[in-house]
Structure formats: C-alpha cells, structure tokens
Amino acid sequence: METPAVDDAPRAAALVNLTAVERNVATLRGRLRPGAVLCAVVKADGYGHGAAPVARAALAGGAEKLAVVTAGEATALRAAGVDAPLIVLGPLRGAEVAAVVATGAEPVISTDEEIDALEADGRPVAVHLKLDSGMGRLGERDPELALERCARVGASATLRLAGVMTHFATADVPGDAAFARQLETFARFAERARAAHPGIVVHAANSAATLAEPASHFDMVRTGVAIYGLDPFGADPAANGLEPALTWTSRLAAVKRIEGGGSVGYGRRWVAAAPTTIGTVAVGYADGVRRALGFAQPPTEVLVGGRRVPLAGTVSMDSFGVELPDDLPARPGDRVTLIGADGGERVTAEELAARLQTINYEIACGISARVPRVYHRDGAVVDPA
CATH class of the missing domain: 3.20.20.10 (Alanine racemase)
Known part of the structure; x- marks a missing residue:
C-alpha cells in the first residue's frame, strides 16, 4: 500500500488506515x-x-x-x-x-x-x-x-x-x-x-x-x-490475516558526515570507527521512541529510502541518529519509517516490541499525542469526523 503524503506534518505523523481496521474486523468476524x-x-x-x-x-x-x-x-x-x-x-x-x-x-x-x-x-x-x-x-x-x-x-x-x-x-x-x-x-x-x-x-x-x-x-x-x-501472539500479523493499520513516519532533520572517532548522541555511546554519514531523525522519546531502542542489540532499524538503517547513539527527547550507507542518497526532509513499509522492506510494531522485550500493545499506545494522527483509506487522506 502506498503511504499517503503528509505535507502538513513534516516532522512526524502516525498514519492510520481506517479501511484496514474495517478489513481486520471483517476478518475476525469471519x-x-x-x-x-x-x-x-x-x-x-x-x-x-x-x-x-x-x-x-x-x-x-x-x-x-x-x-x-x-x-x-x-x-x-x-x-x-x-x-x-x-x-x-x-x-x-x-x-x-x-x-x-x-x-x-x-x-x-x-x-x-x-x-x-x-x-x-x-x-x-x-x-x-x-x-x-x-x-x-x-x-x-x-x-x-x-x-x-x-x-x-x-x-x-x-x-x-x-x-x-x-x-x-x-x-x-x-x-x-x-x-x-x-x-x-x-x-x-x-x-x-x-x-x-x-x-x-x-x-x-x-x-x-x-x-x-x-x-x-x-x-x-x-x-x-x-x-x-497487531498480532496478539507477538508474531507476524499476516499469519492471522491481519493488516497493520498504523504507519509511523518522521523526517530526516539533518544529514552530515562524521569522521572516524566522532560520536553521536548523549554519553558518546556511539563512536564512528571510520567516516560515516549520519542522519538525524526528528522524533525522540517525547514522541514515543523508547530510549531503550538505542541500546538494543542487534541495533534497532528504521527505513530510509526503502532500506533498513540502524540507530546510532542514544535516543534523545526530540531526535535520534541513524547510520546511513554511503550509497544511499539521503537528504534532509526525506521520509523515515519507524513502523510500516517502504519499498520492499517493513518494520512492524512486533519487531520493535521484541527489541524492548515488551509487547506490541505498548508500542502503539506509547506513541505520544505530540505525533499527529492522520487518517486515510488505502492512501487517500480523509477527515476522520
């Protein structure tokens, strides 16, 4: 499904597909x-x-x-x-x-x-x-x-x-x-x-x-x-015929080159072993990106340009860093997908929950009110009222 454009929410948005909710209810009734x-x-x-x-x-x-x-x-x-x-x-x-x-x-x-x-x-x-x-x-x-x-x-x-x-x-x-x-x-x-x-x-x-x-x-x-x-067993929702209704997106606020020995984030927990391109994503723990995601091993990943990229450094209140591959032509303003699909890749709430040793319920409920909810029907933005 094509993710709808959200020009009026450049920093972040939680995109809710109401038609997916309808289909999930119909599936469950069946x-x-x-x-x-x-x-x-x-x-x-x-x-x-x-x-x-x-x-x-x-x-x-x-x-x-x-x-x-x-x-x-x-x-x-x-x-x-x-x-x-x-x-x-x-x-x-x-x-x-x-x-x-x-x-x-x-x-x-x-x-x-x-x-x-x-x-x-x-x-x-x-x-x-x-x-x-x-x-x-x-x-x-x-x-x-x-x-x-x-x-x-x-x-x-x-x-x-x-x-x-x-x-x-x-x-x-x-x-x-x-x-x-x-x-x-x-x-x-x-x-x-x-x-x-x-x-x-x-x-x-x-x-x-x-x-x-x-x-x-x-x-x-x-x-x-x-x-x-969301899968109640913490596995792939598709296995039970369920379709995630939520896509959580943000934007790259900055893209910069870090030299070897340079660090990203509080505490200098992430230090570049060689020259690396770092993207700064414009959401943080005040938006619901759990700080512990920055400590997960293997590293938590989000999607940029349809590719998985790992978090780099500690999640801050309003932002976090990601390590961008040299062959990815990323620029400020590019979409970042925290939950959802981009190209052939997908990150689920269940995946983030597993990184945190918690459940998908907590991931969805934890997205704060600071992130605007945008409602659509299979890509067409609608007025929820």
Whole structure:
C-alpha cells in the first residue's frame, strides 16, 4: 500500500488506515463461530490510533458493540457522536458512576458496593457481571457469590443483567493449561447464569482467544489489539490475516558526515570507527521512541529510502541518529519509517516490541499525542469526523 503524503506534518505523523481496521474486523468476524458477535475494544484512545475514528471504522466493518475502560473514554465517544452500544470495563467509583449512566453505556461490575452505587443513582442501567476465573485482577472469584450478585441485579428495580464475562490471562500462550482451566471455570458459571437469566450475553474472548479457541467465543468476543492489525501472539500479523493499520513516519532533520572517532548522541555511546554519514531523525522519546531502542542489540532499524538503517547513539527527547550507507542518497526532509513499509522492506510494531522485550500493545499506545494522527483509506487522506 502506498503511504499517503503528509505535507502538513513534516516532522512526524502516525498514519492510520481506517479501511484496514474495517478489513481486520471483517476478518475476525469471519473466524467467529455461528451466532457470536464482535465487540471492538477502543480503550486507551483506540490503542493509540484514535478512539472515535477507529470506533466508526470498526462498526463499519461489522462490530456490534464497543468497549472502553473509563467514564471519560465513554463520555468522549458520545461527545464525538458515536452512539453505538457501549460497554465500560471499569472499575468505576464516585462521580464516574453517574457519568457512565449518563452515556447510556453498560458498566461491568463485580461487587455489592458497585451495585449499591448504581442503585443509588436511580436511573435504569444494564450491567455485566464479571467472574474472576483466574486473571486475579477485577471480578468476583467465588462463582457462588457471583451468581448471588446476578440474582440481586435481576431483582433490582433499576438494574438489568445484560451479561456475564471473564478475562483470560494466558490466551496468547499457545497450549497453556491455565487458559483451558479458566475457560472451563467460566463455562460452568455461564451455564448456570444463563439458566437463571435467559437472554444474557456471555462473553470472555480477547483477541488471542478469538483466534485460538472457538469454544471461547460464546455469544460475543471482545477484540482489541487484533482490530488494529497487531498480532496478539507477538508474531507476524499476516499469519492471522491481519493488516497493520498504523504507519509511523518522521523526517530526516539533518544529514552530515562524521569522521572516524566522532560520536553521536548523549554519553558518546556511539563512536564512528571510520567516516560515516549520519542522519538525524526528528522524533525522540517525547514522541514515543523508547530510549531503550538505542541500546538494543542487534541495533534497532528504521527505513530510509526503502532500506533498513540502524540507530546510532542514544535516543534523545526530540531526535535520534541513524547510520546511513554511503550509497544511499539521503537528504534532509526525506521520509523515515519507524513502523510500516517502504519499498520492499517493513518494520512492524512486533519487531520493535521484541527489541524492548515488551509487547506490541505498548508500542502503539506509547506513541505520544505530540505525533499527529492522520487518517486515510488505502492512501487517500480523509477527515476522520
């Protein structure tokens, strides 16, 4: 795919292909077992891609619900005109309760205190009750207590039980026995909850579970990272038919010759063994280029002129250096691709994550607000509104 020109963002841009999001959602829906629907998770500003534009694209691709985590995220989506069914994964306290109820969203709860707060609000609201089947974070661990709370919600004058859910800890670890145990625990609980409350939506699967285990699909899946074309297993997204929606570009701010013994960056960590051409890239750790990428071995690479070039020296707040080959005619203003394709080469978020011993989620979410998001459809820049 041709990367769109971004003349109004000469320093850097995060280019988001909304059509790729639509195609990823359609691909994931095609993997669901009959009757299951897809909820697109757009928390954390759409994993750094932009919550409202991604939400609209996901809905266009066939998502039937959206999910966020905070009251503020729910309010922002409604303010942007996104009126689709919305789940707030929580937790919520104090004024957040009233804010979520005002959006018409469905909060996820697990405690009597949360039920008390929602009933005290007095307005009708549909809720989802969460069982902690082994993640160890939010949710009621005891299935019997969770069923009692389902019954309490069912008897409430203002609350309605919309669904029951859980979240998997190791769905992204192929063959992990804990995933199978969680699935079994939740399936037993969900069967009893559904018998007592016909019509509820049962949901558990994240992106990894959606791709790995059809038995986890139940009535709905909650896919986050995969709708952005990021692989939940940290491998090549194409292996699961996913298309990265994000391309991250910058520009060469300077190109200069460094003599042997010359250095680049703070601490003189990189010293030229011979005369070398250095390009200065106009983004740094304030933009989301993790400083640790400058320490990685083998060196982290970006793309210039369709070729891989290694980082040279320490990543600064606003820039970093790259070592340019002598036969590459690079000039100030030339495009640098940190994530994405250029010519026949490609750098993925998964590759950068591996350099940092982290996950692709953190790479995408870590691109700061200082980098403008530019939306396009297969190369044609569009207004995301």
